[in-house]
Amino acid sequence: MEMGGPPAVAVKKISPKAIIYQRFGSQACYTVEEVQESIQNECPGLAIPQKGPCLYRCCLQLPEFSVVSETFKRKKDAEQSAAEMALLKLGINDATDDTTVQDPWDELVSRLSYLFSNEFLKSLHPLSGHFRAALQREGRLNGLVPISVLAVYDTKFSSLCKSINPKVESNPLLIMSLMLKAASRLSGSVSASEEQLSMKRENPYPPEIVQSVVDQQSSLLDSILIKVVRIPYSVEKTVEPLTLNVASNGYYLDIIAQELGLTDASKVLVSRTLIFYRTIGKASSEKRLYFCAPESCLGDSSSELLHSTESVPLNGSLNARASYLSGHLIYGHAILASIGYTWKSADLFYEDVSLHTYCSKIPSGVYKLSREAILAAELPGAFTTRTNWRGSFPRDLLCTFCRQHHLSEPVFSNVNSLESLPESPGLQKKLKVTESGNAETNGGGNAVGDGKSVAAKGTFKCEVKIFSKCQDLIIECSPKESFKKQNDAIQNASLKVLSWLNKYFKKLDMPLEELTSSGDVLDIQFHPQFFFKEFSLCMSVNGTVGDTVCPITIEGPDSGVSPSNGYLVCIIYTICLVTEGEYMKELIESNEEFEFEMGTGSVISSFEAVATQMSVGQSARFYMDLPPQELILASARDSSRVLSLLTSRGCSLECSTTLLRVTEPLEDRMEQALFSPPLSKQRVEYAVQQIKESCATSLVDFGCGSGSLLDSLLEYPTSLEKIVGVDISRKSLTRAAKIIHSKLSRSSDATVPSAGLKSAVLYYGSITDFDSRLYGFDIGTCLEVIEHMEEDQAHLFGDVVLTSFCPRILIVSTPNYEYNVILQRSALQSQEDDPDEKTQSQSCKFRNHDHKFEWTREQFSQWASNLAMRHNYSVEFSGVGGAVDREPGFASQIALFRREGECLRNVDVTHNYEIVWDWNST
Numbered sequence: 001m002e003m004g005g006p007p008a009v010a011v012k013k014i015s016p017k018a019i020i021y022q023r024f025g026s027q028a029c030y031t032v033e034e035v036q037e038s039i040q041n042e043c044p045g046l047a048i049p050q051k052g053p054c055l056y057r058c059c060l061q062l063p064e065f066s067v068v069s070e071t072f073k074r075k076k077d078a079e080q081s082a083a084e085m086a087l088l089k090l091g092i093n094d095a096t097d098d099t100t101v102q103d104p105w106d107e108l109v110s111r112l113s114y115l116f117s118n119e120f121l122k123s124l125h126p127l128s129g130h131f132r133a134a135l136q137r138e139g140r141l142n143g144l145v146p147i148s149v150l151a152v153y154d155t156k157f158s159s160l161c162k163s164i165n166p167k168v169e170s171n172p173l174l175i176m177s178l179m180l181k182a183a184s185r186l187s188g189s190v191s192a193s194e195e196q197l198s199m200k201r202e203n204p205y206p207p208e209i210v211q212s213v214v215d216q217q218s219s220l221l222d223s224i225l226i227k228v229v230r231i232p233y234s235v236e237k238t239v240e241p242l243t244l245n246v247a248s249n250g251y252y253l254d255i256i257a258q259e260l261g262l263t264d265a266s267k268v269l270v271s272r273t274l275i276f277y278r279t280i281g282k283a284s285s286e287k288r289l290y291f292c293a294p295e296s297c298l299g300d301s302s303s304e305l306l307h308s309t310e311s312v313p314l315n316g317s318l319n320a321r322a323s324y325l326s327g328h329l330i331y332g333h334a335i336l337a338s339i340g341y342t343w344k345s346a347d348l349f350y351e352d353v354s355l356h357t358y359c360s361k362i363p364s365g366v367y368k369l370s371r372e373a374i375l376a377a378e379l380p381g382a383f384t385t386r387t388n389w390r391g392s393f394p395r396d397l398l399c400t401f402c403r404q405h406h407l408s409e410p411v412f413s414n415v416n417s418l419e420s421l422p423e424s425p426g427l428q429k430k431l432k433v434t435e436s437g438n439a440e441t442n443g444g445g446n447a448v449g450d451g452k453s454v455a456a457k458g459t460f461k462c463e464v465k466i467f468s469k470c471q472d473l474i475i476e477c478s479p480k481e482s483f484k485k486q487n488d489a490i491q492n493a494s495l496k497v498l499s500w501l502n503k504y505f506k507k508l509d510m511p512l513e514e515l516t517s518s519g520d521v522l523d524i525q526f527h528p529q530f531f532f533k534e535f536s537l538c539m540s541v542n543g544t545v546g547d548t549v550c551p552i553t554i555e556g557p558d559s560g561v562s563p564s565n566g567y568l569v570c571i572i573y574t575i576c577l578v579t580e581g582e583y584m585k586e587l588i589e590s591n592e593e594f595e596f597e598m599g600t601g602s603v604i605s606s607f608e609a610v611a612t613q614m615s616v617g618q619s620a621r622f623y624m625d626l627p628p629q630e631l632i633l634a635s636a637r638d639s640s641r642v643l644s645l646l647t648s649r650g651c652s653l654e655c656s657t658t659l660l661r662v663t664e665p666l667e668d669r670m671e672q673a674l675f676s677p678p679l680s681k682q683r684v685e686y687a688v689q690q691i692k693e694s695c696a697t698s699l700v701d702f703g704c705g706s707g708s709l710l711d712s713l714l715e716y717p718t719s720l721e722k723i724v725g726v727d728i729s730r731k732s733l734t735r736a737a738k739i740i741h742s743k744l745s746r747s748s749d750a751t752v753p754s755a756g757l758k759s760a761v762l763y764y765g766s767i768t769d770f771d772s773r774l775y776g777f778d779i780g781t782c783l784e785v786i787e788h789m790e791e792d793q794a795h796l797f798g799d800v801v802l803t804s805f806c807p808r809i810l811i812v813s814t815p816n817y818e819y820n821v822i823l824q825r826s827a828l829q830s831q832e833d834d835p836d837e838k839t840q841s842q843s844c845k846f847r848n849h850d851h852k853f854e855w856t857r858e859q860f861s862q863w864a865s866n867l868a869m870r871h872n873y874s875v876e877f878s879g880v881g882g883a884v885d886r887e888p889g890f891a892s893q894i895a896l897f898r899r900e901g902e903c904l905r906n907v908d909v910t911h912n913y914e915i916v917w918d919w920n921s922t
């Protein structure tokens with residue numbers, strides 16, 4: 001578009017908030033509060049209140065009255081709505097009424113004139129501080145405001161410039177030319193100097209205004225020291241820390257200019273704010289890059305360049321690192337700093353920026369920072385379970401990554417996978433010992449189905465898509481695995497994308513074929529055209545710590561308790577930079593309680609390797625090759641000392657660590673990894689078999705948890721008409737309700753297995769209390785529940801269930817303690833180094849931390865036989881996992897009770913349970 005030509009772009013409607021601001025300025029006071037709304041619709045009939053997303057409500061206080069908005073998902077919308085309500089009250093109809101569509105050029109000029117007004121100088125605004133500081137500049141600089149800051153700190157200004165020429169976003173020089181043009185229309189009141197790239201008010205501000213401005217500032221400090229980071233343009237030179245000394249009455253941009261080798265602020269360009277880990281959502285974040293305007297636009301040739309509306313390719317010293325951080329091309333040295341003026345105070349706001357921040361831009365960098373272990377942590381290769389994950393979750397990491405790279409928020413879509421299970425063959429399958437013992441790393445802990453041996457049974461799959469800001473699809477990930485929990489599916493998909501991006505960032509020159517095939521492995525497809533466009537400025541900012549360089553020294557007695565894959569390991573460690581010869585040592589990183597899951601690649605390889613050789617209580621010392629300097633500096637506390645050490649010969653990293661404790665894999669993870677089909681599925685199949693044989697029409701699941709049994713039963717054709725679940729965990733019941741509801745709501749057609757079902761109810765209550773609504777059912781199940789109660793409560797439950805509930809058949813399952821030795825041996829996967837000695841020297845623990853007891857076959861049989869005898873039931877024993885005729889029996893032992901007589905007594909109406917969810921087919 002020709003400059004100064006007719007407006008080609010319709011001017012945006014002024015927002016209600018802006019109109020309020022025009023009328024009331026700082027007298028309009030907005031207060032936004034968070035509201036947690038409960039949502040009802042997700043699962044009709046569910047009586048447990050559901051937490052909805054966080055909403056915002058805004059109260060706008062004006063001198064005469066105040067208004068309160070409805071609730072909104074975004075703070076911004078709540079504020080605008082409150083402003084709109086206030087306008088309505090004030091009788092100001094619509095913004096468009098009194099603003100005739102204006103030429104953006106006229107608006108730009110009038111905005112510029114406002115910026116140089118007395119009023120603006122006194123106001124609190126991120127830009128007005130620059131105007132005030134300009135008045136303190138000395139000599140010929142006095143009163144000069146650098147043009148570059150105008151559009152950076154005034155959003156109104158920058159959006160007007162964008163509406164005139166959208167290209168200004170990628171080329172700050174274009175903005176400057178627009179401003180000079182606007183200033184020329186104000187000659188007489190504002191003077192602009194092209195050579196100095198600055199503007200000045202022609203008539204001085206009235207002295208009383210200047211005085212009031214000086215009084216505004218709290219000039220307690222003589223000078224302030226601000227830590228910043230210097231990024232040289234040559235990649236060979238290291239990024240280094242730097243301290244700025246800004247006089248309290250000085251102009252910080254002049255100080256930055258000096259560091260960049262310039263005489264004053266006029267030639268300093270300022271980037272948009274950069275998004276780094278931890279600064280998200282923090283209003284005060286002001287991290288920006290400061291750099292020198294390209295030489296070609298300075299001096300005599302400036303006018304030519306400034307007046308051209310096309311971006312001119314600039315040759316010179318491209319600063320690849322700074323360009324990557326900012327997302328646009330930057331030439332020459334750059335400084336990363338967090339300084340600026342705010343809406344809140346006339347004083348300068350600043351935060352120290354460390355090299356820490358600098359390493360956060362690649363996916364693994366954010367993960368490392370979230371673990372506070374830049375050297376030791378690595379982005380894990382697998383998401384096993386939520387409980388075993390340490391540090392920020394993959395989904396959050398991915399969102400941060402997208403924000404940092406100016407992409408749209410990732411789009412997650414859930415695919416419910418409810419494929420019905422194939423009719424199962426033999427019930428009691430042989431124990432399947434996985435070759436590696438770490439099935440999790442292939443499929444994910446809750447992932448069911450590695451495609452080969454385990455049938456797909458999960459409920460949730462998740463796909464994730466990454467779009468550019470212009471909505472071009474860049475990356476698409478459709479994992480094969482399905483998960484029991486929706487959240488696990490989301491985390492798994494996010495991690496796949498991150499892992500793939502991480503591979504790319506570690507090797508940016510990776511050939512396309514390699515990139516494609518590494519994507520295939522992770523179920524990822526990408527669109528090279530858009531991918532390379534979005535990531536054209538990327539830099540490999542850091543690398544990994546090297547391997548160990550000499551033998552590992554292990555000290556302390558062998559306790560026999562060693563971790564292997566799937567174990568949670570807790571260590572204490574220190575990593576120091578040491579020099580050969582004249583021995584010097586500097587602490588770089590340490591952690592007193594550092595936990596990681598073995599076999600997922602969540603720590604550097606030497607840490608995992610060392611941990612497998614250690615037992616609990618032992619300490620080890622070893623040396624590692626140096627990683628890239630930036631990584632060490634990012635972790636180091638005293639970067640200048642580290643920099644000086646790094647110049648001496650023979651540097652390496654010395655690591656000392658002690659193995660504090662290990663935690664075995666959880667029970668259900670073992671059940672899935674070690675059995676085919678998983679034990680939980682075998683229990684369902686056992687129950688289905690009994691339902692079929694007994695023609696049961698009603699079933700109650702005591703301790704139903706998240707409804708895994710009830711949910712799975714619906715996939716089999718059975719005679720069931722009524723199913724009920726009871727539990728004391730509201731959280732689990734809520735999950736159960738959602739899962740069962742989603743399945744039942746699709747079961748209207750008569751071909752689905754559960755079509756005969758008439759009613760499903762979930763109760764909150766303890767199974768040691770009787771409730772007459774559950775009296776005399778055909779089948780009661782109580783799977784893997786009693787061991788979660790104290791032993792006396794388990795006895796009580798036995799009596800209550802057989803005397804009061806009186807089901808025709810009762811199935812109770814619980815772990816067989818004698819089988820643990822096999823589980824632990826398999827988990828240790830130490831077939832090669834004499835497994836028996838290791839596992840037998842350590843006493844067998846329970847399978848799950850929540851178990852109050854685990855019974856041997858003998859103990860279980862005694863409990864069940866006595867119980868049956870006392871209540872006129874027969875009992876037979878069976879199990880799943882393992883075999884009856886092979887030591888040590890089944891993994892899960894089962895007692896099947898059958899009522900001997902009829903049960904015709906009258907029961908008093910007793911309602912001890914609370915209905916939590918109730919469904920019926922009508």
Ligand SMILES: C[S@@+](CC[C@H](N)C(=O)[O-])C[C@H]1O[C@@H](n2cnc3c(N)ncnc32)[C@H](O)[C@@H]1O
Pocket residue numbers: 702703704705706707708709726727728729732765766767768782783784785788789
């Ligand atoms: C390991 S889970 C088993 C869940 C389910 N039966 C299954 O097989 O997936 C044990 C469940 O028992 C429940 N539970 C423990 N004590 C209970 C009690 N006194 N009354 C009801 N439920 C109980 C717990 O809340 C938990 O959901």
Ligand SMILES: [Mg+2]
Pocket residue numbers: 667784785787788848851
């Ligand atoms: Mg259990």
